[in-house]
Amino acid sequence: MERDDRKKIALAVMVLGLVALPWWSGDLYKLHLAALIGAYWVLIGGLNLVVGYSGQLSIGHVGLLAIGAYCFAILAGTHGVHPALAIAAAGGLCGLCGLVLGLPSLRLPGFYFAMATLAFALIVTEITLAQGELTGGGIGLSVPGLPAPFDTPQGSYWLILAIAGLVTWLSWNVARFTWGRGLVAIRDSVITAQAVGVPVFRAKLTVFVASGVTAGISGALFAVLQSYITPDTFIFELGLFFFVCIIIGGRGHILGPLLGTVVLTALPELVSPLAKLGTFFYGLLLLVVVLLVPEGIGRVFEVVVEFFRPRKPESHVVSPDLQRLAKAIQDASR
Amino acid sequence: MTLAAIGVTKTFGGLTALSKVSLELQPGEVHGLIGPNGSGKTTLLNLLSGYYKADRGAISLDGADISATTVQQRANIGVARTFQKPRLLPTLSVLDNAMLGGWRDARAGFLASAFSLPSAREDETVLRRRAEELLHGVGLSRVVGRRANLLEHAEQRFLEIARGLAQRPRFILLDEPAGGLTPAEIEHLGAIIRVMRDGGIGVLLVEHHTDFVFRVSDRVTTLDVGSVIKRGTPDEVRNDPEVIRIYLGA
Amino acid sequence: MLIALITGLATGALYASAALVYNVMFSTSKVLSVTTGHISMLGGVFGAWFMSTLGWPAPIALLGSIAVGAVFGLLTDFIAIRRVLARSDEHLWLLSTLALATMVQQGAGLWWGTEPKPFPRLIPQDFTAGLGDQKYWLPIVVAILLAVALELFYRRTLYGKLFVAMSEDAFAARARGIPTDRIRAMSYVIAGAMGGLAGFAAGQLTFAYFALGLTLTLNGFIALAVGGLGSNVGALVGGAALGILSSVATYYVGGEYHQTISVGLLMLVLLLKPAGLFGSQTVRPV
Numbered sequence: 001m002e003r004d005d006r007k008k009i010a011l012a013v014m015v016l017g018l019v020a021l022p023w024w025s026g027d028l029y030k031l032h033l034a035a036l037i038g039a040y041w042v043l044i045g046g047l048n049l050v051v052g053y054s055g056q057l058s059i060g061h062v063g064l065l066a067i068g069a070y071c072f073a074i075l076a077g078t079h080g081v082h083p084a085l086a087i088a089a090a091g092g093l094c095g096l097c098g099l100v101l102g103l104p105s106l107r108l109p110g111f112y113f114a115m116a117t118l119a120f121a122l123i124v125t126e127i128t129l130a131q132g133e134l135t136g137g138g139i140g141l142s143v144p145g146l147p148a149p150f151d152t153p154q155g156s157y158w159l160i161l162a163i164a165g166l167v168t169w170l171s172w173n174v175a176r177f178t179w180g181r182g183l184v185a186i187r188d189s190v191i192t193a194q195a196v197g198v199p200v201f202r203a204k205l206t207v208f209v210a211s212g213v214t215a216g217i218s219g220a221l222f223a224v225l226q227s228y229i230t231p232d233t234f235i236f237e238l239g240l241f242f243f244v245c246i247i248i249g250g251r252g253h254i255l256g257p258l259l260g261t262v263v264l265t266a267l268p269e270l271v272s273p274l275a276k277l278g279t280f281f282y283g284l285l286l287l288v289v290v291l292l293v294p295e296g297i298g299r300v301f302e303v304v305v306e307f308f309r310p311r312k313p314e315s316h317v318v319s320p321d322l323q324r325l326a327k328a329i330q331d332a333s334r
Numbered sequence: 335m336t337l338a339a340i341g342v343t344k345t346f347g348g349l350t351a352l353s354k355v356s357l358e359l360q361p362g363e364v365h366g367l368i369g370p371n372g373s374g375k376t377t378l379l380n381l382l383s384g385y386y387k388a389d390r391g392a393i394s395l396d397g398a399d400i401s402a403t404t405v406q407q408r409a410n411i412g413v414a415r416t417f418q419k420p421r422l423l424p425t426l427s428v429l430d431n432a433m434l435g436g437w438r439d440a441r442a443g444f445l446a447s448a449f450s451l452p453s454a455r456e457d458e459t460v461l462r463r464r465a466e467e468l469l470h471g472v473g474l475s476r477v478v479g480r481r482a483n484l485l486e487h488a489e490q491r492f493l494e495i496a497r498g499l500a501q502r503p504r505f506i507l508l509d510e511p512a513g514g515l516t517p518a519e520i521e522h523l524g525a526i527i528r529v530m531r532d533g534g535i536g537v538l539l540v541e542h543h544t545d546f547v548f549r550v551s552d553r554v555t556t557l558d559v560g561s562v563i564k565r566g567t568p569d570e571v572r573n574d575p576e577v578i579r580i581y582l583g584a
Numbered sequence: 585m586l587i588a589l590i591t592g593l594a595t596g597a598l599y600a601s602a603a604l605v606y607n608v609m610f611s612t613s614k615v616l617s618v619t620t621g622h623i624s625m626l627g628g629v630f631g632a633w634f635m636s637t638l639g640w641p642a643p644i645a646l647l648g649s650i651a652v653g654a655v656f657g658l659l660t661d662f663i664a665i666r667r668v669l670a671r672s673d674e675h676l677w678l679l680s681t682l683a684l685a686t687m688v689q690q691g692a693g694l695w696w697g698t699e700p701k702p703f704p705r706l707i708p709q710d711f712t713a714g715l716g717d718q719k720y721w722l723p724i725v726v727a728i729l730l731a732v733a734l735e736l737f738y739r740r741t742l743y744g745k746l747f748v749a750m751s752e753d754a755f756a757a758r759a760r761g762i763p764t765d766r767i768r769a770m771s772y773v774i775a776g777a778m779g780g781l782a783g784f785a786a787g788q789l790t791f792a793y794f795a796l797g798l799t800l801t802l803n804g805f806i807a808l809a810v811g812g813l814g815s816n817v818g819a820l821v822g823g824a825a826l827g828i829l830s831s832v833a834t835y836y837v838g839g840e841y842h843q844t845i846s847v848g849l850l851m852l853v854l855l856l857k858p859a860g861l862f863g864s865q866t867v868r869p870v
Contacts, residue, residue, distance in 0.1 A: 055675060057675060057678055057679070104854070104855070111616045111678055111805075112809070112854075114678060114682075115805050116847075118798075119802055119806075119843065120847075122802070123843050123844045123847060126841060126842065126844055127840075127844070129840060130840030130841060170448040170449070173447055173448050173449065173450045173454070174444065174447050177440075177442065177447040177450075177457065177458055178437060178454075178457055178458070178461065179440075179444055179447045181430055181433060181437075182437055184423050184426055185423055185434055188424060189421045189423065191385075191417070191421055192421045192422070192423065192434075194385075194404070194405040194409070195409060195414070195421075196414075196434055196437045196438070196497065196501060197406045197407075197409030197410045197438045197501070199406055200406075206444045207444070210448075236798065247679060252425055276694075278690065279686060280690035280691055282686065283683050283685075283686030284687055286679065286682070286683035287663070287664070287683035287684060287687065290676055290679045290680045290683060291663075291667055294671070294676055318473040318489060318492055318522055320471060320472050320473035320492075320522050320525060321471055321473065321475075322526070322529050324467060324471045325467075325470075325471025325526065326471075326529045326532065326533060327467070327471075328464065328467035328468045328471045328499070329468075329471075329529065329530065329533035329535070330533060331464070332468075332500070333502055333533065
């Protein structure tokens with residue numbers, strides 16, 4: 001069997017297993033947890049293009065999550081807009097916020113950008129507290145549920161699963177085509193990116209706005225799952241958590257951060273001592289990964305696989321095929 | 335049909351790196367640029383490729399002033415370059431590194447890529463075939479799938495050239511491409527440069543290795559402390575007393 | 585109104601101290617450490633613990649806080665900087681210092697509690713002193729003291745000159761035989777001691793509060809960027825400007841938009857003068 005075929009079968013089995021989760025998970029709490037992971041992944045999947053691929057360290061995406069959540073709660077709850085429309089509006093508004101935040105800050109060096117996103121998250125908290133009439137201030141807002149057929153735990157899980165799957169597919173496409181290579185070039189060597197003509201700022205801004213849209217949609221879904229939101233729901237540590245999932249999973253991968261999201265969300269729920277340590281544990285994990293395997297946990301598996309794979313003796317002799325080169329140059333210049 | 339520096343001057347702080355230097359690069363010629371350390375060779379290359387802006391003078395392409403254009407814009411109008419220390423993307427494969435050079439020919443935008451529209455997939459097919467052919471051509475067929483950080487030094491140099499060629503350049507600026515290569519590898523490099531020239535590409539060859547430059551260049555310019563000392567055919571330059579004085583020391 | 589001004593000036597002085605700490609660490613390592621604010625947080629929390637819980641007298645507690653800061657500075661270099669700087673990836677130090685800062689903040693929260701706790705009086709003084717209250721002028725005096733001491737250190741002492749040499753060209757410094765690793769470690773110890781002192785001095789203003797670190801990291805950075813990276817005068821001016829602006833704005837429009845205003849100031853300055861008010865160099869890709 002071809003390797004590609006095996007991959008496709010593995011993927012199909014996984015998708016079926018996830019779709020069937022409501023029947024085999026046993027209890028509603030686990031289903032809720034799975035839905036929460038999915039909602040997080042909608043944000044992290046988009047953020048992964050920013051952090052993991054283009055190397056822009058945004059630690060304040062929780063601000064966008066909050067805006068999306070409040071936007072949904074206010075539109076669908078206070079104003080009675082149809083939830084589907086409200087989700088779309090949350091995505092659009094956060095895309096716009098991403099543009100407003102990215103325009104001044106993405107031109108700045110890395111640390112400046114990280115601080116700008118941190119400041120953004122704090123400002124959003126400040127505004128949600130200050131605009132009490134709109135957001136309920138410190139008391140918060142209750143969030144309306146989704147209409148049928150998504151009004152059951154199973155229904156909302158499937159909806160979130162579908163959106164999360166879509167985000168995964170979209171980000172995978174971006175990563176594997178020319179754009180992905182351009183983004184990695186921005187991360188690993190801006191000079192190279194410029195040399196081949198990648199419009200560095202525009203590319204960074206584009207993925208940042210895209211990550212804003214997914215963050216907004218994620219915020220709406222997250223709000224539905226929470227059913228009640230206050231400014232305390234969106235503490236800065238949550239933004240740090242998103243960021244850590246990606247770094248630990250490995251920059252420049254999709255599967256790694258996905259696994260990171262699943263494990264880091266589920267672990268504190270299943271192992272209660274970790275829940276108490278909370279963010280301390282994420283900090284420790286981040287430090288260990290950065291110091292020992294800066295390419296992320298995923299890289300460890302790759303290295304192990306490479307180690308066990310039988311390897312042919314390598315020849316490093318470079319022997320050009322000049323006729324082929326001449327033809328390639330001719331073909332290219334046509 | 336030339337890429338030219340016209341009387342460019344560049345200073346850093348109080349130091350004059352280049353003073354009123356002119357240089358013309360024609361398509362289908364190899365132009366060697368030699369000179370001792372600190373003579374301004376790399377500065378001139380950086381001015382031509384857009385990493386520096388000239389204090390005075392201009393850079394022109396086909397007679398149009400392109401001094402104000404960015405590095406990216408110059409890449410898009412057909413100026414490619416390599417670096418003294420190869421700048422590859424270490425975590426990507428050799429093939430991906432070469433395909434990166436095709437950025438300017440990718441027509442699919444961000445959304446088209448995200449939704450895997452036919453335009454994105456066509457881009458991919460075209461760029462992949464081009465990159466594969468170039469990699470075979472420069473002799474990297476055995477390592478196409480390998481991560482770039484696992485390459486030997488010579489392989490990195492040749493991969494940079496393949497990436498530059500994937501840009502479909504009219505002019506390619508090579509910054510000390512023979513640095514760290516074995517004599518056999520330098521021969522291969524020379525052959526590749528000749529093929530590029532015969533394919534109509536203008537090659538600027540910035541090099542320490544003067545013997546190599548005299549062998550493959552059609553014209554040679556010698557710089558010393560930021561000014562042009564001598565320009566001409568390899569034979570004229572090689573036998574110029576001033577050039578000999580600079581290189582042999584007097 | 586006067587109270588608003590003096591509060592702003594005192595808070596600004598703390599930001600200025602944090603900016604100075606940034607400068608000291610940046611000079612030898614070209615790193616802007618996320619742990620900067622957390623050093624002062626530790627200075628305040630430990631100061632309160634030394635005095636309230638252990639019953640140490642104020643001068644001993646002061647030395648204790650400085651020592652805690654210095655040790656944490658050294659640890660920052662040892663854990664988060666040394667190994668990472670050797671690698672080529674320029675973003676790693678941001679991640680490693682962020683990780684360390686998170687651990688310290690959460691560790692302090694677990695140990696000290698997440699509520700702000702009062703910081704004892706250092707000098708016997710009536711609480712009705714108003715504008716002359718020590719909680720205002722202590723941070724101001726310390727910020728000025730630190731800036732003056734730092735200038736003297738750079739100009740008059742051998743080690744200070746080594747710092748300057750390293751900040752101008754680390755490669756050349758190493759080539760000339762300067763033990764750059766040791767100098768960097770030393771700069772982190774000094775920065776830590778400064779931060780510990782500043783946190784201790786501002787304790788009565790900020791309370792002993794575990795979450796102070798992150799806001800101070802941010803606001804200290806804003807003061808730094810406004811004043812100009814690398815400039816100590818700029819740090820003082822930037823800190824004072826930021827503190828006064830945000831407290832005056834608070835006075836007029838209320839305290840809800842404190843952070844929004846300070847970030848507004850930063851954006852304005854970066855727009856008009858990207859290198860900051862007193863910055864000599866253009867913003868480098870740090």
